[in-house]
Amino acid sequence: MSVAPSDSRHSYFPERGNDGYWVEHYDLALDYRVGANRLRATATVSAFATRSLVSFALDLDRLRVTAVLVDGVPARFAHTGGKLRVTPIRTLHEGTLFTVEIRYGGNPRPAPSRWGGLGWDQLTDGVIVASQPTGAPSWFPCNDQPCDKATYRISVTTASPYEVVANGRLTARRRGASTTTWVYEQAEPTATYLASVQIGRYQAVEVPGAVPQRLLFPPRFAARARYDLARQGLMAELFTELFGPYPFGSYTVVVVDDELDIPVEAQGMSIFGRNHMDGRRGEERLVAHELAHQWFGNSLTLEGWREIWLHEGFAAYAEWLWSEASGGETADVLAERWHRRLARLPQDFPLADPGARRLFDDRVYKRGALTVHALRRTLGDAAFFPMLREWTATYQHGAVTTDRFTRLAGRYAVAPLEGFFTAWLYTERLPALPAALG
Structure with a gap:
């Protein structure tokens, strides 16, 4: 459930976030070519007007918008300075539930920040999404403020040799002639910066337990990753005892075949670099840290x-x-x-x-x-x-x-x-x- 925005939310990043509505759900259909870094996408945003709206804005960085529809009807729009400003043909009155369909695409790039690029980024062979705090608009139009949490459906079509991971539960996987479409659904409200897609040539391992785990890693790092992550189940038991029940249905860890400065946090998911897996549990404190974020940061x-x-x-x-x-x-x-x-x-x-x-x-x-x-x-x-x-x-x-x-x-x-x-x-x-x- 979305939470009413407060006056303090803009104090650090006044360019992000928009007033006048809460988002209830994002439905993202992404078609992505890894080698060309080419994205073609449709985002359907379901929202609730908190005041009468003659127009409204969404956050979206340098991707090109080709069409916007509000409740199925074409709307006027302008896209400049990281803002997609939409003017529907009629006023959206306070209390109205409405949908916005945005068709867009291009070559996604990380959003610049004082901490480097944030959001959708190419790996040596694949994609990592690391959006904290303001990188979400690098890959989808959104209300980029952490208090406006929504549910998600994320569909990704890409070349079949790649594994795709997104937030929530994998509900469908459809294989075509050369591509596969992966569909994930996140039922728990999620902040925009915690929405994520990971694409790579990974080996996937299911680990049962009180908190079911899914581990994905490059095959050549299998032994190191499995050893370094082997005590996650014990961590989950400890944190469940101390903090309360694990707040999601499962937990996914992705180890990318690139070095990362720090691990990446996402809802129901953490992403580590190959440098964090040394086969000796030398970075185990980071494994505990990222797991704890599922309570402190993702749920709360x-x-x-x-x-x-x-x-x-x-x-x-x-x-x-x-x-x-x-x-x-x-x-x-x-x-x-x-x-x-x-x-x-x-x-x-x-x-x-x-x-x-x-x-x-x-x-x-x-x-x-x-x-x-x-x-x-x-x-x-x-x-x-x-x-x-x-x-x-x-x-x-x-x-x-x-x-x-x-x-x-x-x-x-x-x-x-x-x-x-x-x-x-x-x-x-x-x-x-x-x-x-x-």
Whole structure:
């Protein structure tokens, strides 16, 4: 279910997102030629008008639009500056459910950003989609704001030697003379930046369990990938115990035959580079981190990007919880070490509003994890973990804010937490850690 947008959502990326409607569903039909990097597509967007609309806009980068229909009737449109502006023949009144069909295509390219290209990108032999935070318009027209979550149907037709992975459940696979059409359906509401398509020459392995897993990797990396990912089932059991039920029907991991700076997060899916699979579990903390995002980031999605600590702080803390449970260093030891390290670094932003340029600063991740651990020490495990499970249950598949989290946490405390959260979330200076639990 979409969540009403807030005034804060545009503060970091004012060029992304549009007012006046919520999207309920995206139906994307993509025909893609890998070698030529050529996309021909139709997007059907089902939306709900939150006010009367003479016109409206969608986010779409440099692809060429050939036709737009609103409720089946051709509409006027203009496509400039990353915005597709649509004027239907009649006003869409508040409360109206309407559909927009956009026919478009071209050579998709990543959207430029301060972090490099985002969105649809060519691999050596295939495609990766890595859209966080603003890359979704590189491959489909959308309302690119994280709080407007929708369901998806994604159909991809491409050459038959390639495996195609998208969000949700594979509901059809139709093989033609030289191409195959793959159809995926994502029933749980999904933010635009978490919608994804992966195309490559992969070996696919199904791993049963309480959380069914699908692993895809280049055949030559099979042994390394299977070993490095072998403990994901145990991680899922741990996180289900600590955070609450896994929020989706299954979990897919794709290992691409290219090196990636960092793994890529998508809903129900994570993507790793070949450099993250060394056959020795040398990057296992990242495996835990990406799995934890299925709770913190994918099911519970920030309402505005200033809330990034609610994703990265909890996922980074999940690394420490996995270390603790799997015989490695305890969360207490890791917290003390990282507190000493952060104390020696600049302390020049509040965690709850780090600014767009620091969105993926490692200090946000680690101070976020420290904040979660400090709260655990303050509440005690008997209150902390039930609080987390209520958090994930209350806002499952919804949008979250720092204020909602602090109010919920306050109900589990024996003393007011206003001073605690002011120090950890809204003050630049790093606070001292509370005393360790006995």
